[in-house]
Amino acid sequence: MSQSIHDFHDDPRNANILIWVNGQLKPRAEATVSVFDSGFVLGDGVWEGLRVVAGQPLFLAAHLDRLYEGAKAIALNIGLSRAELTQAIRDTLAANQMHDGVHIRLMVSRGMKRTPYQDPRVTVGPATIVILPEFKLAKPETVQAGLKLFTVHVRRGFPDVQDPKLNSHSKLNCITACIQAIEAGADEALMLDPHGFVATCNSTHFFIVRKGEVWTSSGDYCLGGITRSNVIQVCREAGIPVFEKNFSLTQVYSADEAFCTGTFAGVVPVRSVDGRHFDEAVPGPMVLRLQALYRELVSRDVAATAAIAGAQP
Structure with missing residues (x-):
């Protein structure tokens, strides 16, 4: 289910x-x-x-x-x-x-x-x-088990049609993508850009891990995700090679690990895409490392925000 x-x-x-x-x-x-x-x-x-x-x-x-x-x-x-x-x-x-x-x-x-x-x-x-x-809070069992993704026909469109950078109330394209994924028995929709490269999911951002490198989309056709940016930041701080680039489903299917990011649940492993399971256990070693690094970043932000709030009259 x-x-x-x-x-x-x-x-x-x-x-x-x-x-x-x-x-x-x-x-x-x-x-x-x-x-x-x-x-x-x-x-x-x-x-x-x-x-x-x-x-x-x-x-x-x-x-x-x-x-x-x-x-x-x-x-x-x-x-x-x-x-x-x-x-x-x-x-x-x-x-x-x-x-x-x-x-x-x-x-x-x-x-x-x-x-x-x-x-x-x-x-x-x-x-x-x-x-x-x-x-x-996100269900711990969902975060532990990981997500099952399905690639849908609904694309993330060109910015001259409806700019995906705009976090608007108008989310019908993401909703139709979600519906297709649900009907296929998946948890979340993986959406491609107009050129056929991987863009994002219907409500989260998508990453893969290949040979110790972390890849995510170019960002041209997805919302400027806050958690996405934070994961890229912690990768760079930790010396983990991270790339924003175009990549195809072939490279997704042959990846070692995959995960999604979002404000609500943070860093969540993906267990399969279109029926292809990843080589590593779920959650894999890179996902576990990034979850820990993200928690550290959260702690730093809490401390910094509390300090600013305390300094205000």
Whole structure:
């Protein structure tokens, strides 16, 4: 039976969470947006997923960089400064007494429309901002067992059609890829770029290990992943050869190991792609090493973020 890397064990505390909606903390049942909201009508907006460890939103600066850059690219005025939005995130965590094992979905849409139409000029009022925190961790059994991937026909397209660098609410191409993978009995879809090279997965980034080297796609046709960048960083710091390059499915099938990266679960091994299993046990030696290096990076970021927060008045 297929599984999702985003699967988690239900936590009863989530029934009573408070969700930040346009400056107000609302109980789960009351945290709603209008049917005229741009995000609901058209998927017009940007978002981020954040993990909280030891009271600190991980790699917050990088996530906010991506959020504000995406908003600027689509001429969306978030309406809050980075400092104000950071404070809203911290206030939401404090109101929910959340310190660890938390995942946040930060969503920004263009706001209310006076009629359901795509033209941004029919938007009335400010952007809609939602901060949705949950007690949620990736299932340890999924992380241990690894993922089964299936290469789908849905491609990561050219940036002049829909730029894959934009973390928008409009994710239908990834959803159709996910559906195809599920119907094939896989956990996650492996997506190719328009030239037939490996690009990314439908909700995570993809890496292979060959003869002690770590490869990932050129990055031209995938989102600028925060965890992807962090894994590349720890490889370089540790002297592990890491390459962003074009490679084909043939090179995937003959790899020693493979893994996926994402904010929610970190570094997760892949056990097979299109029915081809890897030579190394799952998780393999490189994946185990990178998981340890990534945990060290997380600890460093928590300490640095806590120091910055403590120094602020």
